[in-house]
Amino acid sequence: MKKDDDKTDEQFLRSHNRSGYSSMVMKFENFNLMQFVCYFFFYLLVVIVSLVITSYGPSVTKNSVQTKNVNPKSYEWIIEREISNLERLNQPISSSIQLENTKDLIVSANVFLTVKVYGLPKDSKGVVKPKLLSNSTHKRKIFCKAKAKCVPIRLMEEPFLRYDSYRVNVLMKRNFTTNFFTKITINWKIRNTKITIFETFFRYSYLMASLIIILITTRSCKDIPSGLFSTEQKWIAYLLPCLVLYNNPFSTLSLFIPSPANDIFQALVSLLFLHLLVLFVLCLIDNHRVPLLQRKWYKFYLPKILLLTISFLSIFIVYTKERLKREEDMLYTSIFDFSGIKHIGVLLILIVIILIIWIFAGSIITYIKLKKIQTQMKKFKFFLAINFFTFIIFAILFFIRVGGRKNNTTGIYLSTYTVFNFYIYFLVLAYLPSKQFKSKIHKIIQNSSKGDTLDQQVIDNLNFDGIEKKNKSNLNNDFDMEEIENDQNNDFFLSEKND
Structure with missing residues (x-):
């Protein structure tokens, strides 16, 4: 295989911007089996330790x-x-x-x-x-x-x-x-007054950690042309600001400003973050299976967005209606006093069932189709693994909260914030570009007489994901998976070879 150091700048960029998939080499792609095990073990350890720390906090009420x-x-x-x-x-x-x-x-x-x-x-x-x-x-x-x-x-x-x-x-x-x-x-x-102080400390700790992660990501990707960003990294760019809002830097305002706007804003950003996270999972599962040129927005994105928008609006409207209604009638409860709550409940249950079937069926189909594409399979296995571990953690926490006797502890109360934050943190760190890839990009910039116009000179001479513009009209949307695999074996930056 032709090494990256022997390639011209344009050959290197073209080889890392293929027609089927985004292919910036990310840190986790350089992991061997032992490093993968250690990474996931560290992820579980950090989450468990943080939950143990919070479990020794004061009771919530x-x-x-x-x-x-x-x-x-x-x-x-x-x-x-x-x-x-x-x-x-x-x-x-x-x-x-x-x-x-x-x-x-x-x-x-x-x-x-x-x-x-x-x-x-x-x-x-x-x-x-x-x-x-x-x-x-x-x-x-x-x-x-x-x-x-x-x-x-x-x-x-x-x-x-x-x-x-x-x-x-x-x-x-x-x-x-x-x-x-x-x-x-x-x-x-x-x-409990102590839990209010305790929660404020944890919220702002996660908020500061989120800002630090954003700075690390920005610094790591600042010299890389945007055309080389993978789909995962583009999604992370959307999720990180939403995570900052989810941690709610304005949460303490409710202690000083008696207004329902504080609760409605918290509900809005929480629902937005959770639904965006589900959309991220759905898109990543299908993204590994469907090459870019086959992703028509009305087939690939519209069904997911429509389904999650219905769920988001249903929950948010019911919550807002109840919250505003309680300003005048503190006895009001949507479960008893809102006639349409049963229909909305049935609708939400159907949406949850559809999403669960979609995720599991999509994962199985994607796994089968990617058996011949090892570079994509490695990414998909990592994505499945971290989501599986996160699902297990949530299942345990749900059992403790619903089935356990001690449901008034801080650990359970703050568990949602803890798991969601560390889930995003570890995804971001894994999806950062590898050192070898960054080193090569820096060399290209240094060798270019007009480094600030590198995107226009090289990337813009290629169509989206690396196919030459002159051949774009002749493309067939039905990609040959074996041909893509051969392209990857010939052109992709495989860390094992460089090591």
Whole structure:
């Protein structure tokens, strides 16, 4: 095989910009088996250590339980409870009501709740002047197992604390006769002040790490013509700014500015990042299988974007509607009070099923088609491996959060931020250009009398991904995979040979 050092500048650039696939040599392509194992082991180790560190942090919430005995034969119960001495760091605050079933029978029935929520500010003389924040009536269903506490019913939720004391007045009406209930519990949940500080520290740590990764990436790729960037590196350029927004540098504003815009912005950037990440996975799976000239936007990108846009808009609209509705009605919950929530839920379940089938089926088909293209197979195996490890981590965390008993720890609460951040960090570091490739590019720039116009002189003389313009009209979209493999074996920069 002709070595890279023996090639002219244009031959080198053409050999690394092939018709079928992007082919900048990335760091992970120089890894042998042992280096691959060490890289993934280090990835798992860093994620696990960070989760262990967060798991020893303070609990997320503090509970304040207030119980009242009631007449089991009455059709109406009135409860009034207060909570005081709150700080800004305690936000958000929520309250729920819970009945206790004393009989050996299962209970499922409807009740009507009228809830008034008051803020309790004090004037200059220290006199409390209640301010009505919400007054609403809704129908709710209570469900109780035999001789057990019923499922809690949320009464109110205040995302930001405008007052240091709150009061709820609850009127519960029922239209069924039973003497099963003798106690009613009001449960207040507030954020632990320590977790607010702890979360802020972690958010800004990840934010600084993301900015450092961006600087490393920019410095590593600054002298390389953009025409040689691989698809993976172009995607990383989109994901990194979204990761910065996902870490939300404006999160602390909610402590000082009582506005629903803070929560809506957090939901917006989180949903945008997650859906862009899914789009990245779908496109990378198909990208390894479909050569560039076969990627028609209406076939390759449009179905993915359309599917994820429907999911994004459905979730974001429902969340925004509920968040704004709670400004006037703190008892409002989309699950019970939004008639279209069932249809949206079914739609989202179908989208999730389609995406799962797409990812698994696409991975299998791509793996089969790439058996003859070793350079692409190596990239695809790496991509599958890091996504598989990440999926396993999320599956374990999901089991701990849903099935485990200890679901109030910081480790579980911050696990999403931790895994997503390190997933992107390790992808970026693996997709950086290799030292040998950068060295050759630097030599080309130094040998060029007009290094700043290298793209125009060489890259622009080629069509997208390296096919000469004069032959573009004669191209057939149906690539011969064996021919591409032969081109790669003859022209691609294989690190093993150079080592």
